[in-house]
Amino acid sequence: MTELLLAGGGHTHALLLRRWARRPGGRPAARITLVSRAALTPYSGRLPACLAGRCSLAAASLPLASLCAAAGVAFVPAEIRGLDPRGRRLQLAPPLGPRTYDLLSLDVGAEVPLPPPALTGGAPLLPIRPAAPVLAALEGLAPGAAVAVFGGGASAVEVAFALVVRGCRVSLHPRGSGLWQAFAAPLASAGIALVQGPAAAGTALALACTGARLPAWLASSGLSQAAGGRLAVEPDLTVAGWPQVFAVGDAALVRGAERPPAGVWAVKAAPRLHHNLRRRLAGQPLRPWRPPGRAVQLLGDGRGRAWLLPAPGCGGQPLGPSRLLGLWKQALDGAFLARLQP
Numbered sequence: 001m002t003e004l005l006l007a008g009g010g011h012t013h014a015l016l017l018r019r020w021a022r023r024p025g026g027r028p029a030a031r032i033t034l035v036s037r038a039a040l041t042p043y044s045g046r047l048p049a050c051l052a053g054r055c056s057l058a059a060a061s062l063p064l065a066s067l068c069a070a071a072g073v074a075f076v077p078a079e080i081r082g083l084d085p086r087g088r089r090l091q092l093a094p095p096l097g098p099r100t101y102d103l104l105s106l107d108v109g110a111e112v113p114l115p116p117p118a119l120t121g122g123a124p125l126l127p128i129r130p131a132a133p134v135l136a137a138l139e140g141l142a143p144g145a146a147v148a149v150f151g152g153g154a155s156a157v158e159v160a161f162a163l164v165v166r167g168c169r170v171s172l173h174p175r176g177s178g179l180w181q182a183f184a185a186p187l188a189s190a191g192i193a194l195v196q197g198p199a200a201a202g203t204a205l206a207l208a209c210t211g212a213r214l215p216a217w218l219a220s221s222g223l224s225q226a227a228g229g230r231l232a233v234e235p236d237l238t239v240a241g242w243p244q245v246f247a248v249g250d251a252a253l254v255r256g257a258e259r260p261p262a263g264v265w266a267v268k269a270a271p272r273l274h275h276n277l278r279r280r281l282a283g284q285p286l287r288p289w290r291p292p293g294r295a296v297q298l299l300g301d302g303r304g305r306a307w308l309l310p311a312p313g314c315g316g317q318p319l320g321p322s323r324l325l326g327l328w329k330q331a332l333d334g335a336f337l338a339r340l341q342p
């Protein structure tokens with residue numbers, strides 16, 4: 001039987017599992033396995049609430065292992081270390097060995113490029129993802145400890161707001177221009193220091209929210225890359241030149257549907273990935289992904305209010321903050337998490 005391997009339990013794959021659990025008849029005709037780091041995967045919309053100390057990581061996560069069980073998909077909790085697309089092998093960390101496939105779908109998210117350690121004022125430096133080590137480090141901090149957040153995009157700003165709610169003394173360290181500029185006043189009124197430079201001595205923890213790049217094992221796999229370092233993906237969601245490899249989410253840049261790395265696009269790709277996996281297995285022609293031009297993106301202030309962000313590249317100012325937008329964000333995130341219970 002054909003082996004379909006799902007690598008990474010990102011937003012798109014989680015939605016596929018839920019779909020197959022609800023409608024087993026729609027499941028692709030293959031032996032399907034999901035390999036992902038852990039049985040739970042954090043849902044980005046709720047990650048700031050965890051960082052603020054307002055909910056547990058489990059309550060803000062998608063239950064991958066249970067979804068797999070409900071969908072009739074084998075779940076292998078493992079760290080992926082490499083990919084050999086010519087040999088059709090995914091390399092898993094010991095004690096597991098290589099795993100072969102006929103068809104591979106990648107939804108592994110992205111890696112955060114770290115700022116130089118010299119900028120952190122001697123503090124330990126962690127990427128914002130994976131979330132579990134970040135939460136463990138925050139739990140070990142004394143009340144009022146200084147935390148430096150590196151980055152100037154939406155996730156850096158939202159993380160900074162969340163950490164203030166947690167009781168940390170927060171500084172935000174953007175480089176160059178960015179979304180942070182539109183938030184200079186609200187950041188200042190939340191007591192967040194804006195610093196274009198290194199963290200002060202005495203900083204207890206530095207967190208990097210400094211963008212997204214391909215995980216190193218994927219970057220060195222030989223799969224085609226687009227400018228900007230994401231996988232070059234065809235409109236039908238296959239990697240350019242590799243018809244047996246599909247890719248979605250932050251790791252993929254889809255030709256003709258170039259979107260910034262954000263969970264909302266990983267969510268929107270799920271129906272097309274489902275149909276194209278089925279079509280490929282049935283020997284039928286694939287169809288292109290045609291996402292909408294923009295999607296709603298809300299940024300929370302950690303205190304129940306939110307801003308509506310302008311579409312990337314369109315200029316304009318965020319709308320808000322308001323409680324109504326905050327309630328909308330909570331409702332959207334709550335509905336998404338509820339939808340993904342098996």
Ligand SMILES: Cc1cc2nc3c(=O)[nH]c(=O)nc-3n(C[C@H](O)[C@H](O)[C@H](O)COP(=O)(O)OP(=O)(O)OC[C@H]3O[C@@H](n4cnc5c(N)ncnc54)[C@H](O)[C@@H]3O)c2cc1C
Nearest residue numbers: 008009010011037041044080108109249250262263264266
């Ligand atoms: C604080 C914060 C807030 C955010 N808020 C929003 C928001 O409100 N809206 C929005 O659209 N986006 C938001 N984002 C961005 C969003 O998190 C990402 O764009 C989104 O998670 C990408 O989804 P994905 O499906 O590509 O992969 P991910 O959700 O990153 O999932 C990748 C999966 O693959 C697994 N994995 C990765 N590497 C390996 C490996 N080597 N071995 C095994 N398993 C592996 C991971 O464990 C995970 O299960 C936010 C990001 C942050 C940091």
